Amino acid sequence: MTSTITIDPLTRVEGHGRITIQLDDQGFVSDAHFHVTQLRGFEKLCEGRPFYEMPSLMARICGICPVSHLIASAKACDEIMAVKIPDTAMKLRRMMNLAQILQSHALNFFHLSSPDLLLGMDADPATRNVFSMASTHPQLVRDGVRLRQIGQLIIELLGGKRIHPAWVVPGGVTEPLSVEQRDTILRMLPEALTITLRTIDLFKGIVDRFPEETRAFGNFPTLFMGLVDDRGGLEHYDGTLRIVDAAGSRVADGFDPRRYREIIGEAVEPWSFLKFPYYIPRGYPEGIYRVGPLARLNVVDTALTRWADQELAEFRQLGHGTVLSSFHYHYARLIEILFAVERIEQLLSEKEILSTHVRAHAAPNAAEGIGVSEAPRGLLIHHYRVDGQGLIEWANLIIATGHNNLAMNRAILQVAKRFIRGDRLQEGMLNRVEAVIRAFDPCLSCSTHAVGRMPLAIDLVGAQGELLHELRRR
Amino acid sequence: MKPQVKIKTLSIDGRDIGAREDETILEVARENGIAIPTLCWLEGLSTVGACRLCMVEIEGSSRLLPACTTHVEEGMRIATDSERLRRYRRQIVELIFSERNHVCSVCVSNGHCELQSLAQALGIVRVHVPYRYPRLDVDASHPRFVVDHNRCILCTRCVRVCDEVEGAHTWDVSGRGVDARVITDLAQPWGASESCTGCGKCVHVCPTGALFEKGKSVAEMSKRRQFLPYLTLMREERR
Ligand code: FES
Numbered sequence: 175m176t177s178t179i180t181i182d183p184l185t186r187v188e189g190h191g192r193i194t195i196q197l198d199d200q201g202f203v204s205d206a207h208f209h210v211t212q213l214r215g216f217e218k219l220c221e222g223r224p225f226y227e228m229p230s231l232m233a234r235i236c237g238i239c240p241v242s243h244l245i246a247s248a249k250a251c252d253e254i255m256a257v258k259i260p261d262t263a264m265k266l267r268r269m270m271n272l273a274q275i276l277q278s279h280a281l282n283f284f285h286l287s288s289p290d291l292l293l294g295m296d297a298d299p300a301t302r303n304v305f306s307m308a309s310t311h312p313q314l315v316r317d318g319v320r321l322r323q324i325g326q327l328i329i330e331l332l333g334g335k336r337i338h339p340a341w342v343v344p345g346g347v348t349e350p351l352s353v354e355q356r357d358t359i360l361r362m363l364p365e366a367l368t369i370t371l372r373t374i375d376l377f378k379g380i381v382d383r384f385p386e387e388t389r390a391f392g393n394f395p396t397l398f399m400g401l402v403d404d405r406g407g408l409e410h411y412d413g414t415l416r417i418v419d420a421a422g423s424r425v426a427d428g429f430d431p432r433r434y435r436e437i438i439g440e441a442v443e444p445w446s447f448l449k450f451p452y453y454i455p456r457g458y459p460e461g462i463y464r465v466g467p468l469a470r471l472n473v474v475d476t477a478l479t480r481w482a483d484q485e486l487a488e489f490r491q492l493g494h495g496t497v498l499s500s501f502h503y504h505y506a507r508l509i510e511i512l513f514a515v516e517r518i519e520q521l522l523s524e525k526e527i528l529s530t531h532v533r534a535h536a537a538p539n540a541a542e543g544i545g546v547s548e549a550p551r552g553l554l555i556h557h558y559r560v561d562g563q564g565l566i567e568w569a570n571l572i573i574a575t576g577h578n579n580l581a582m583n584r585a586i587l588q589v590a591k592r593f594i595r596g597d598r599l600q601e602g603m604l605n606r607v608e609a610v611i612r613a614f615d616p617c618l619s620c621s622t623h624a625v626g627r628m629p630l631a632i633d634l635v636g637a638q639g640e641l642l643h644e645l646r647r648r
Numbered sequence: 649m650k651p652q653v654k655i656k657t658l659s660i661d662g663r664d665i666g667a668r669e670d671e672t673i674l675e676v677a678r679e680n681g682i683a684i685p686t687l688c689w690l691e692g693l694s695t696v697g698a699c700r701l702c703m704v705e706i707e708g709s710s711r712l713l714p715a716c717t718t719h720v721e722e723g724m725r726i727a728t729d730s731e732r733l734r735r736y737r738r739q740i741v742e743l744i745f746s747e748r749n750h751v752c753s754v755c756v757s758n759g760h761c762e763l764q765s766l767a768q769a770l771g772i773v774r775v776h777v778p779y780r781y782p783r784l785d786v787d788a789s790h791p792r793f794v795v796d797h798n799r800c801i802l803c804t805r806c807v808r809v810c811d812e813v814e815g816a817h818t819w820d821v822s823g824r825g826v827d828a829r830v831i832t833d834l835a836q837p838w839g840a841s842e843s844c845t846g847c848g849k850c851v852h853v854c855p856t857g858a859l860f861e862k863g864k865s866v867a868e869m870s871k872r873r874q875f876l877p878y879l880t881l882m883r884e885e886r887r
Contacts (some may be wrong), residue, residue: 222786224794230866232753311796343865377821535863563788 193607193632194445197642203594206587208579208611209446212305215571222402225254225538225564226344232556238281241329242343242549243273245411246556247546251344254560256539262529263346266503266585268411269521270342271547275410276324276366279507282615283373284318287504290609291380295387296602303612314603317369321468321511324366328518331355347531356522366515367481374485374508384501390592392500392585392609395420397453397463399470399577401431402546406475408482408513410548416473417453417463422495425453431546433556439571451572451578462584465552465577466614468504472496477509479516485509500585503613538564541568547575551615575616585610604632667754672710673715673726674702684728684767685737688803690853691715692876694812699803701737701766704728712736734770741767742775747826748782749798750856755867757857761803764778764856780826787832789839792862795830803829805852813879818844830858849875 196205208486216235221229232247233240245267252259289302292311308315332355335339341348381388397420415429417437426437441450441458463469477483489509492502499546517576521527545556552574559568575582587612593603634643654669659680667676672695677684687699697717704715707725715728727733744750744763752758784797807819807830817842822831832838851859852871860869 223794224786224788225749226863226865227754227756234753299845340866340868349867537862565786565788 180341186198188504193586194635195586195607195632196635197596197637199637201596203587203590205270206590207445207582208583210587217571219424219568220558220569223566225251225543225558225560225566228556228566228569229342229344230340232524233570235573239278239549239551240363241270241333241342242547242554243556246545246547246549246554247272248342248344249547250543250547250556251556252534253392253543253545254375254538254540254558254564255344255536256575257536258344259346260524260531260533262350263526264330264411265524265536266347266351267342267520268533269518271328271410272518273328273332274518275548276344276514276518277322277329277513277549279320279511280321280325281445282612283504283507283511284321285312286316286354286615287609287612288314290612291377291384291504295605295609299605302605309567314373315374321366321369321373321559324362325514327362328359329361343508343533345535348533351528353528358521360522363515363519367512370508370515371481373423374505377505377508381505386592387606388499388501390582390588391606391613392588393498394584395498396581397456397461398496399424399453399463399465399553400470400473401546401553402474405478407478408470408474408476408510412547414555415464418423418473418496420496420498424471425455431553432544433545433557434546434557436574440572440576446579448579449576451518451577452580457479459580461594463577464500464581466503466550467498467510467552468497468503469495471509477513477521479513479520481516481569482509482513486510500581500613501612503615507615527593538562551575552577575614578614578616582611582616585614607632633638653686656720656722656724658720658722658726661728661759662725667720667886669720671720673704673713673718673720673724677715677726677728678708682728684715686716687766687801687855688805690805690809690873690876691780692813692880693805693808693853696808699740699801701740703733703736704738704874705730705733734816738770739770741770741772742777744801745772745775746779748784748800750782754866755799755857756860756864756866757799757871760867761857762855771795782826787838788862789837790841791839792844792846793833793848793859794862795838796857796858797829798858799856800830801856802830804830805853805855805856806830806859809849809876810855813876814845814847814849816843816845816847819850829858830887 192209192620194207194209195203220231223231228251229244230249231316232243235243266385285304285616289304289307293302304315382445397417399415399417401409402416403409403413415426415431416424417426419425431439437452437454441452442449453463458513471486473490477486486509489497489505508641511561545615547554554574555572556569558566561567586607633641636642655666656669657664657666659665663680665676665680674684674686674689682702685701687701688696690700695716697714700714703712705727717746721775743793750763752764757759759870786796788794788795802821804821807821810819811817811855817833820831821828822835823829832841835841838844851861852873853876854871
């Protein structure tokens with residue numbers, strides 16, 4: 175008898191989707207699919223709108239990482255204006271992007287993933303959440319709240335008290351940084367650093383409890399893709415694309431991300447609205463690659479900040495050439511939080527950061543613009559074409575969760591094969607399937623460009639296609 | 649000032665008030681610090697009484713009358729605020745919202761919009777009629793300005809300021825009912841208009857983000873209207 179398991183809804187993931195797990199005659203897992211059942215709509219929505227409306231419009235794709243969309247969109251618009259924005263504006267945008275990464279990573283680690291990591295994958299789902307953590311690990315919960323708050327405060331200080339700050343605009347930013355704002359941010363950073371270092375210590379203390387998860391959570395060779403700066407350092411705002419293989423050798427380097435279409439193909443599968451990007455030279459699906467914190471740390475030579483570099487050296491010990499287990503996205507996120515804190519401090523100590531020249535003005539001068547940046551979840555590409563009046567004719571977005579789609583599906587299959595036996599689903603099995611998805615930190619509202627959140631489900635389906643078990647949780 | 653204007657006495661919201669006979673209810677109310685919501689009316693322009701937001705109740709009449717076009721009369725007893733009036737005003741604003749695509753969050757005039765402030769003042773939190781979501785054009789052919797029909801409420805302030813103050817009469821209205829649009833010249837792209845002087849008055853009298861300056865980002869388009877009464881005054885004195 176063959177069966178399929180579908181997980182629905184997946185808790186603690188942003189957005190919605192559905193997982194189907196197929197069993198063979200012997201009751202072993204034969205296949206697994208992660209369906210995204212939302213339709214993308216944003217590209218259509220923006221047709222005919224003036225290009226300078228795009229950053230604010232695009233920021234609404236996602237309530238979790240609006241800043242990342244703002245930045246990629248504004249960069250695409252800079253290109254349509256064909257201007258080089260003032261240096262200070264670039265640094266301020268870079269800072270806001272880092273604050274977003276800090277905030278989003280903290281959300282994933284402390285709120286979404288730490289219950290699995292600290293209470294255990296097999297713990298009762300009723301208590302395996304951040305609320306019970308408040309009594310079992312009060313310090314960690316306090317740290318998580320505070321760290322997220324610091325990220326959010328930096329974003330608010332820069333962009334005003336809004337979820338979708340309109341401060342990042344085509345040509346730069348609307349307001350320069352004041353001395354008071356700078357000092358307020360600087361005062362919060364030491365605390366953020368202390369919290370992050372403390373959390374990394376704690377994480378390193380518990381990671382050994384998960385040998386099975388480390389082995390089976392999306393642990394396979396793939397390519398890794400990310401931006402690096404001109405010294406091969408960790409980069410989230412600008413830079414060029416570097417792709418390394420599982421052994422860590424460079425497959426592409428110094429590649430202009432504007433030429434993404436030459437190397438990134440987008441395959442379509444009938445069971446998901448989410449496309450499957452792949453690295454064209456290797457074909458589909460061999461061109462599977464991963465993006466995001468794990469990939470970024472795998473492609474760089476150095477982080478270029480003190481604490482992050484120290485951790486990066488330890489991180490590298492986890493693999494040969496590259497770190498392959500997606501379980502280590504968690505560690506990578508923590509290292510990136512460290513980097514964000516350090517890098518924000520560096521940026522704030524630069525003298526020109528207070529310059530009032532923060533915006534370039536221009537009419538639409540180019541018919542096309544491509545904006546690329548690193549969002550918390552990985553490489554983000556906004557690509558627009560405008561008519562002679564600067565009205566959007568066409569838009570294409572490739573979002574981090576999309577890049578990871580192939581890898582996520584393969585990771586789910588790997589976890590399902592390792593942990594699911596028979597036609598009955600046990601909580602621990604299911605939770606591991608969910609947990610591997612959370613390791614990638616997918617944002618489904620982002621990747622399907624739809625507004626709002628919807629649930630996710632798991633179906634267990636037999637060999638004859640019959641539904642054996644269905645799980646929906648809220 | 650005209651010689652021998654007569655003074656009428658009336659009451660607004662229970663207050664006894666004296667007014668010149670050539671004044672409208674709206675003018676008298678404003679002089680006396682009584683707020684009546686308006687959208688199509690603007691000081692310095694002719695009055696069209698189109699939006700119906702300024703409706704007031706007059707004792708002895710079952711009909712509601714627009715304060716902007718109704719002249720005062722002796723002994724009038726006027727109420728500018730009642731549950732009935734508020735309900736009608738909310739309905740009007742909700743219908744305006746449902747008619748086109750007013751997406752405040754991405755609008756250049758967010759935070760500086762008369763329609764938005766009116767909705768806030770009337771306590772509108774949702775629209776009870778279905779949205780029409782029409783597909784409307786954005787005309788960005790003018791070198792400095794843009795017209796976004798999605799946000800136009802057809803108040804015709806642009807039409808009037810262009811005709812009455814600038815004297816160009818570039819703007820007009822074509823079509824009827826839901827098909828009505830403001831147009832430039834004979835419905836040519838604004839950029840191709842030969843009559844437009846590029847003065848920008850229409851942009852600044854527009855109550856929403858329908859007319860705006862190019863290059864403005866979300867919430868950046870605040871409008872200056874102080875110039876209008878001043879311009880009118882200067883012209884009258886010169887005559
Ligand atoms: S203001 Fe009186 S009808 Fe519009």
